[in-house]
Amino acid sequence: MVISDKTVVSIHYTLKDVDGKLLDGSDESEPFTYLHGAGNIVVGLEKALSGKSAGDQLTVEVSPQEGYGEVDSKEIKTVDKSVFRGVDSIQVGMTFNAQSADGSSKSIKVTAIEGDKITIDSNHPLAGITLHFEVQVISIRKATAIEIDHRHAH
Structure with missing residues (x-):
């Protein structure tokens, strides 16, 4: 199965800025899980994950426009x-x-x-920042009707 809309995806990730400063990440013992295609993660990362499979590892650079926006x-x-x-x-x-x-x-x-x-x-704290993700896809499954209706993974 590959990542597409209406799939529930679990990933491990680290997020760093251009200087390599760690900004966020998943807990190694528990992956981050989301409903793909529901707008629950930044657009640039969601685009990069589309079509990937469990076990894939990728490095993704996300511009502010596809991340948290420019500083307004x-x-x-x-x-x-x-x-x-x-x-x-x-x-x-x-x-x-x-x-x-x-x-x-x-x-x-x-x-x-x-x-x-x-x-x-009141800008998002990561507005204006180019985001650097290191991602490992852990698992992918088809979303349930309730998850699709609620627009998030359960």
């Missing part, structure tokens, strides 16, 4: 400190979960503090 300057804003009511001490590097206009949860990071003005960035 509209996602970097300066807000008044009062937005953070109830937070005792705000520091650069802190992250918060905020509710976006559409009701979804979004992670924001404090990038600068000047007096009562706080600069926040």
Whole structure:
């Protein structure tokens, strides 16, 4: 069986940036499992995995456009400190979960503090970064009707 839409795929992977810094990876004892074709992994990696078989190993470079996108300057804003009511001490590097206009949860990071003005960035932490994956395909199986309906592996 090869990886195609509506297959459940288990992989081991490491993710590094262009300098070789480890950004993420699967636990060696438990592979990462996803439903292929459901948009559950970055587009560039999903494209590279299509047609692969269990046992295949590959190195994949994913551009920001096919990864987490370019950095969007509209996602970097300066807000008044009062937005953070109830937070005792705000520091650069802190992250918060905020509710976006559409009701979804979004992670924001404090990038600068000047007096009562706080600069926040709600871009994905890996936006603008070329991603380097080392992947080993562990297993592939046909997705169940429930998995296809729910758009993720169970």
